[in-house]
Amino acid sequence: MPTYNLKINGKLQSVEADSDTPLLWVLRDHVDLVGTKFGCGIAQCGACTVHVNGNATKSCSTSVANLQGMEITTIEGLSENGDHPVQEAWKEIDVPQCGYCQAGQIMTASAFLDNNPNPTKSDIRTAMQGNICRCASYNSIEKAIEVAANKLS
Amino acid sequence: MKTSNKINFSRRSFLQTSTLASGGMLIGFNLFTACKEDVKPPVDLSLLDYNDFNAFIKISDEGKVTIFSPNPEIGQGVKTSMPMLIAEELDVDWNDVHVAQGVLDTKNYSRQVAGGSQSLRHGWEPLRQTGATTRQMLVNAAAAKWGVLPSECKTKNGVITNSNGDKLGYGEVVKEAALLEVPEDVTLKDVKDFTIIGKGKSNVDIDEIVTGKPLFGLDYKTEGMLYASVLRPPAFGQKLTSFDDTSAKGVNGVTDVIKFGDKVAVLATSTWSAMKGKKALKAEWNQDSKAESTAFHDEKLLGILNGNEFDTRRKDGDVKKAFSEADTVLERTYESPFLPHNCMEPMNFFANVTSNKIELVGPIQTPAGTAGRVAKMLGRDVSEVSLEMTRMGGGFGRRLYGDFAMEAAEVSHLAKKPVKVVFSREDDMAAGIYRPAIKYRIAASIKDGKLTGYHLKEAAINSNMYGLIPNFFPAGAIENYQVDTGNYKSNITTGAWRAPYTNFLASAEQSFFDELAEQMNVDRIKLHRDLLQKVKGTTDEQIQYSPERLEGVMDLALEKSNWGKTTEGVYQGFAVYYCHNTHVAEVADIEMENGYPVVKKVTVAVDCGIVVNPLGANNQVVGGVIDGIGHTMYGELTFNEGIPQSNNFNSYQLIRMHQTPQVDVHFVENNLAPTGLGEPTLPPIGGAVANAIYAATGQRLLKQPYMKHYEPKKIIG
Numbered sequence: 007m008p009t010y011n012l013k014i015n016g017k018l019q020s021v022e023a024d025s026d027t028p029l030l031w032v033l034r035d036h037v038d039l040v041g042t043k044f045g046c047g048i049a050q051c052g053a054c055t056v057h058v059n060g061n062a063t064k065s066c067s068t069s070v071a072n073l074q075g076m077e078i079t080t081i082e083g084l085s086e087n088g089d090h091p092v093q094e095a096w097k098e099i100d101v102p103q104c105g106y107c108q109a110g111q112i113m114t115a116s117a118f119l120d121n122n123p124n125p126t127k128s129d130i131r132t133a134m135q136g137n138i139c140r141c142a143s144y145n146s147i148e149k150a151i152e153v154a155a156n157k158l159s
Numbered sequence: 160m161k162t163s164n165k166i167n168f169s170r171r172s173f174l175q176t177s178t179l180a181s182g183g184m185l186i187g188f189n190l191f192t193a194c195k196e197d198v199k200p201p202v203d204l205s206l207l208d209y210n211d212f213n214a215f216i217k218i219s220d221e222g223k224v225t226i227f228s229p230n231p232e233i234g235q236g237v238k239t240s241m242p243m244l245i246a247e248e249l250d251v252d253w254n255d256v257h258v259a260q261g262v263l264d265t266k267n268y269s270r271q272v273a274g275g276s277q278s279l280r281h282g283w284e285p286l287r288q289t290g291a292t293t294r295q296m297l298v299n300a301a302a303a304k305w306g307v308l309p310s311e312c313k314t315k316n317g318v319i320t321n322s323n324g325d326k327l328g329y330g331e332v333v334k335e336a337a338l339l340e341v342p343e344d345v346t347l348k349d350v351k352d353f354t355i356i357g358k359g360k361s362n363v364d365i366d367e368i369v370t371g372k373p374l375f376g377l378d379y380k381t382e383g384m385l386y387a388s389v390l391r392p393p394a395f396g397q398k399l400t401s402f403d404d405t406s407a408k409g410v411n412g413v414t415d416v417i418k419f420g421d422k423v424a425v426l427a428t429s430t431w432s433a434m435k436g437k438k439a440l441k442a443e444w445n446q447d448s449k450a451e452s453t454a455f456h457d458e459k460l461l462g463i464l465n466g467n468e469f470d471t472r473r474k475d476g477d478v479k480k481a482f483s484e485a486d487t488v489l490e491r492t493y494e495s496p497f498l499p500h501n502c503m504e505p506m507n508f509f510a511n512v513t514s515n516k517i518e519l520v521g522p523i524q525t526p527a528g529t530a531g532r533v534a535k536m537l538g539r540d541v542s543e544v545s546l547e548m549t550r551m552g553g554g555f556g557r558r559l560y561g562d563f564a565m566e567a568a569e570v571s572h573l574a575k576k577p578v579k580v581v582f583s584r585e586d587d588m589a590a591g592i593y594r595p596a597i598k599y600r601i602a603a604s605i606k607d608g609k610l611t612g613y614h615l616k617e618a619a620i621n622s623n624m625y626g627l628i629p630n631f632f633p634a635g636a637i638e639n640y641q642v643d644t645g646n647y648k649s650n651i652t653t654g655a656w657r658a659p660y661t662n663f664l665a666s667a668e669q670s671f672f673d674e675l676a677e678q679m680n681v682d683r684i685k686l687h688r689d690l691l692q693k694v695k696g697t698t699d700e701q702i703q704y705s706p707e708r709l710e711g712v713m714d715l716a717l718e719k720s721n722w723g724k725t726t727e728g729v730y731q732g733f734a735v736y737y738c739h740n741t742h743v744a745e746v747a748d749i750e751m752e753n754g755y756p757v758v759k760k761v762t763v764a765v766d767c768g769i770v771v772n773p774l775g776a777n778n779q780v781v782g783g784v785i786d787g788i789g790h791t792m793y794g795e796l797t798f799n800e801g802i803p804q805s806n807n808f809n810s811y812q813l814i815r816m817h818q819t820p821q822v823d824v825h826f827v828e829n830n831l832a833p834t835g836l837g838e839p840t841l842p843p844i845g846g847a848v849a850n851a852i853y854a855a856t857g858q859r860l861l862k863q864p865y866m867k868h869y870e871p872k873k874i875i876g
Binding site for chain 2: 043048050051088093100102107108109130137140145
């Protein structure tokens with residue numbers, strides 16, 4: 007099996023895996039970062055969202071072989087103390103119900119706000135289309151993103 | 160209503176306390192409905208430790224409090240709200256409370272189940288009693304130390320004071336308190352004195368959730384654990400005839416291939432390897448029982464409705480006579496499809512079966528039942544089984560069934576290795592225990608402008624409405640009333656799905672009432688009010704709903720939604736319902752966009768008694784409504800020759816943010832004992848939306864999912 011040198015949350019990690027292994031499973035099974043969740047495996051639900059070079063990326067459909075030299079950020083590395091404005095907003099609004107999809111929601115929202123720090127409601131609703139929440143915490147997510155945007159501006 | 164009261168307990172059914180070697184006090188209990196009566200304290204209290212006592216409360220020398228929440232957490236918020244009940248009466252600062260998940264312990268807890276929206280309702284009295292009794296013991300210890308009467312002491316935020324100005328923290332008296340007699344009666348707080356109940360508290364796991372800490376079943380791992388991906392029959396009714404694992408065994412990381420029953424498990428050192436290994440299996444299947452398709456189910460269910468073979472579940476008066484004498488009869492047939500649960504966390508479970516113990520870890524709504532079934536399957540004693548509950552990435556009924564835990568146990572037993580079975584999304588959707596397809600035929604008779612008869616027939620796959628559902632509204636309000644049920648036994652597995660049966664029944668009935676009112680030429684709200692009037696003062700004990708409380712939620716929803724006063728282009732639909740002990744009214748506002756109905760806003764009024772945790776309660780109400788809209792608008796699982804026609808989110812639509820309305824929540828304020836919220840806001844929304852669509856388009860939609868009437872629209876997000 008080939009070895010890949012990945013930069014995850016600012017740390018260099020050497021991983022031995024088949025070239026087709028999705029980043030999701032490298033994170034969860036190889037380097038023990040289980041905050042990134044498995045939901046569908048086909049980039050439809052967003053539970054596995056991470057940042058690759060700052061862009062929201064579905065890790066279930068991104069092979070490890072394509073990631074050498076890139077900056078990978080997971081929910082565990084979004085902030086040092088769990089105090090990224092988006093995380094703070096999530097706590098303030100008390101967004102999670104079961105909580106399973108929320109890491110993906112937070113990663114999508116934080117990358118989105120990096121590119122669009124003053125979004126309209128409609129921008130938010132469009133940007134979050136790729137993340138499913140069966141508990142349907144959408145109203146709270148929407149509100150939390152507005153709160154986070156205010157914190158960032 | 161005053162909830163402050165004194166209750167005498169028998170000593171035998173009360174608290175057991177112990178000092179801890181590590182410092183502090185441990186309090187366990189077995190009282191009232193939350194615990195079994197016949198539990199004896201362990202002979203030697205000093206031998207107690209944290210694990211085998213499973214206490215509800217632990218107080219450290221520093222005054223820090225740990226509360227063990229006994230019930231499984233599936234996103235309904237009980238891990239926050241149940242400990243709030245204890246903390247309130249214990250009179251501690253919520254910031255000093257740490258909540259931990261209790262493990263399965265049939266000796267000390269009963270009803271360790273998440274289901275039916277019943278956790279808070281059952282825990283309301285006993286959990287507060289536990290907190291109050293513990294507080295009293297701490298007070299008694301402080302009073303003895305000071306040489307004053309306990310009645311001269313007060314508590315606040317974990318500190319005991321007396322009139323002399325002395326102060327002691329709970330942590331300073333725990334050692335003494337643990338040795339005291341358990342008081343025989345305690346006084347519960349009056350509602351007006353609540354400082355925790357009724358104040359919004361964040362989800363207790365929120366810090367861990369937003370930073371991605373391991374909490375869920377899928378996150379659990381142990382040294383040497385293997386991941387198992389299981390190949391199951393692709394169609395319902397199929398059996399495995401043969402399989403070839405040559406290629407599967409060639410996949411990097413695959414360690415074992417194990418056949419069990421009609422399934423084959425591929426074990427590997429990583430999830431990806433196990434999934435790849437499974438895909439590489441070649442298997443032959445034989446159709447052992449009928450390969451059923453959706454058209455076949457439709458035919459069977461309509462056949463039942465058109466036939467004469469029913470179980471009569473409630474019968475008042477003479478429906479037949481009322482119909483024969485009627486001026487007009489309105490009859491409609493409402494249809495709903497199968498639905499998968501689609502918990503965001505796919506099914507998974509860990510098992511380590513060895514010669515002397517069976518370890519089970521994972522997300523499960525029914526830990527005790529599952530432990531028992533695993534023991535029985537393996538021919539072992541249930542005392543050898545330990546079961547640790549993880550947080551669950553959704554339940555919605557799917558995790559009541561421990562099929563995935565049974566698979567893990569069987570595979571671990573055969574492989575003699577610790578194993579975690581992980582479903583892919585395709586496995587999860589295609590090997591489901593679905594909400595069954597159901598059809599209702601409702602008929603009503605009208606004579607001289609009055610509603611004289613109501614006859615509801617249910618035709619369902621596999622099983623029918625349970626318990627008191629046939630006695631829900633409008634039972635009791637119509638003189639001649641009958642509910643009949645029939646079912647077709649299918650080989651497709653079905654089970655509970657968020658608000659079983661009522662999730663579509665409410666929708667059908669509330670759509671019917673809208674049309675019935677029109678037929679009778681009366682206002683739809685007035686029709687409901689007139690019917691409720693007839694139930695007031697009923698002596699029928701089967702009738703559980705309160706007409707007054709239904710009126711209360713109706714009034715609140717109508718007022719807050721500006722019913723009848725909306726701007727042009729906004730169309731409203733109304734529905735009201737009682738289920739899971741909670742009364743709910745909803746108004747849906749829709750607008751037509753490019754010819755499609757879009758739900759813009761929903762106003763919800765809820766009477767669930769005292770709102771224990773307003774933050775969590777709001778989340779449950781909003782979630783139930785939007786989840787309900789998603790499924791009534793888009794949800795559908797069809798079958799072709801026994802094969803589910805959707806198996807992932809590219810072919811199955813769950814609602815997404817851009818399709819959601821804003822949900823405006825209002826609670827009726829009263830001091831009645833709390834009831835649950837995980838389910839009851841979902842059922843009426845289908846009716847409210849259908850009625851709003853009618854208001855907008857003049858079209859009565861009788862078949863879910865509603866968006867199917869508007870194809871071809873790309874509906875996947």
